[in-house]
Amino acid sequence: MKKPNWKSSIARFLTAQTISLLGSSLVQYAIIWYITLSTSSGKMLTISTLCGFLPQIMISLFAGVWIDRYDRKKMIMLSDSVIAAATLLLAAAFFTGHRSYWLLFAVLAVRSAGTGIQTPAVNAIIPQLVPQEYLMKINGINSTLSSLMMFLSPALSGAILTVAPLETTLLIDVVTAVIGVCITATIYVKPYEQKAAEKNEKTEGKIKNSSLEDIRSGFRYLKENRFIKRLLIYQITILFLISPSAFLTPLMVSRTFGEEVWRLTASEMTYSLGMVLGGIVIASWGGFKKKMNTTLFAGAAYGLLMIGLGIAPVFLFYLICNTMIGITSPCYNAPITVTIQENVPPKMQGRIFSFMQIAGSCALPFGMAVFGPLADMIQVQRILCGAGILVVLISLSVKYNLLRCAYKL
Known part of the structure; x- marks a missing residue:
């Protein structure tokens, strides 16, 4: 089967990520604003901020190992799917009257952890899709699309919240995530030589399955x-x-x-x-x-x-x-x-x-x-x-x- 043109692959990949980012940004603003308007509590906003930062920091070290060890396209699709599933459960809880702030915090934590995997995975997969001489241009386009979504999201989220409840925004994110995952699934990603390297290490008896060892090797690389x-x-x-x-x-x-x-x-x-x-x-x-x-x-x-x-x-x-x-x-x-x-x-x-x-x-x-x-x-x-x-x-x-x-x- 003929491999697709790299321009077609990266165009679909960036489209999928932009659609997914739009839904995620809408929900992020909607949840924060919902907590702000319904509680007017600095303590609650502090908790929500921690839920948005800490899981991402805690999972990032292990996420780097997983991204280097497993299929990066599948990692992106999996993180997007888990975020969508958590958001769907939150929407179902709100639709049935279970409006708990701790549920909001839990979903913010799941979304943060998913972002901690998805963001470095996207940066790492782009060189597998794009020739080296076009990396700056493609990263610039990706930055433009991300910035545009961040520019539009506050206004769109505010407009939605004025005419519909929070759970409607949550469902929008689920739909955009599904669209993003489906588009990503159609993309051919050129593999790198990790499999061959692992095979050689196994032959030599040097393979290590410990994630902690892989983290240590990352720090050794950084030190050297x-x-x-x-x-x-x-x-x-x-x-x-x-x-x-x-x-x-x-x-x-x-x-x-x-x-x-x-x-x-x-x-x-x-x-x-x-x-x-x-x-x-x-x-x-x-x-x-x-x-x-x-x-x-x-x-x-x-x-x-x-x-x-x-x-x-x-x-x-x-x-x-x-x-x-x-x-x-x-x-x-x-x-x-x-x-x-x-x-x-x-x-x-x-x-x-x-x-x-x-x-x-x-x-x-x-x-x-x-x-x-x-x-x-x-x-x-x-x-x-x-x-x-x-x-x-x-x-x-x-x-x-x-x-x-x-x-x-």
Whole structure:
């Protein structure tokens, strides 16, 4: 049987992931808003936030091993199916009158764990679908589609909740998940050489079935590969420092420019719009020839724009800087993803992408834990300016050291 064209395969794969992401985003917003409006409790929102973060962090290490060991397409389909099944059970419970907040928290935890598997699996499977020279373009398109869904989801979710109960939104997610799984099932995924490697190891008596041993081998690879190790450290540091721009800007807007809801909405929408534009930019441009130059340049630009947020004299200037920050985000992230896809062995990519996901899942909340209380003692503008200066200096200082390591890969 003739193998399908790779462009057809990746188009169907991205379509499936976009449809699935739309449903997931609708439900994520709907659940959080339902808890917010029905309880007005900071404690309940804290619990829901923990349910959204902790399972993803806890499962990511093992998820990387599973992604490297098993069929990645099946892992994506399985995680999507489990999330859909949990969402369907929640919808059934609400339809029958069992409206428990703890059920909501349980489903948020299941969805978080599923995302902890699905996200690195998607990043790891793309090189099996796409020729290496097109990886930047495809990752840029994927970033654009994801950003577009995140841009549309709040408005769509709000519109649905105004005319229908929560369980209707839950059913939409189930339908989109089923569509996504069915499309993914039709895609041919080129296998990598993991099977042959396992066969050789079995012959030599070296095979190890322990997931913990596989995790240790991932850490050994990270320790021995100086470039990937330093890239991970840089990623953790930058995500920690940019957390004020991710979490504290609504507080700054309300304190400085006014407490009107439209201002907070404009702040969120301009960032999402910027991410859509940034995805289009990186997909069409492709970045600098030396990919890490693109990431480091975007990191430095992000820092400068954080300073711009901090010194913004009027709200319009703030919105322009916020949009530009959104544009830099895909230009920062896409080259990192492509660099890992190109340089890390396929049998190790699941674990490395999981390490990157853990870095993001830990660094941002930790940054908020540090900068959040600080915002009650000093102006948010000063925090943004100080953190922005550090982001610029770190991005420029690691440029040559990180790039030298990259060219030795």
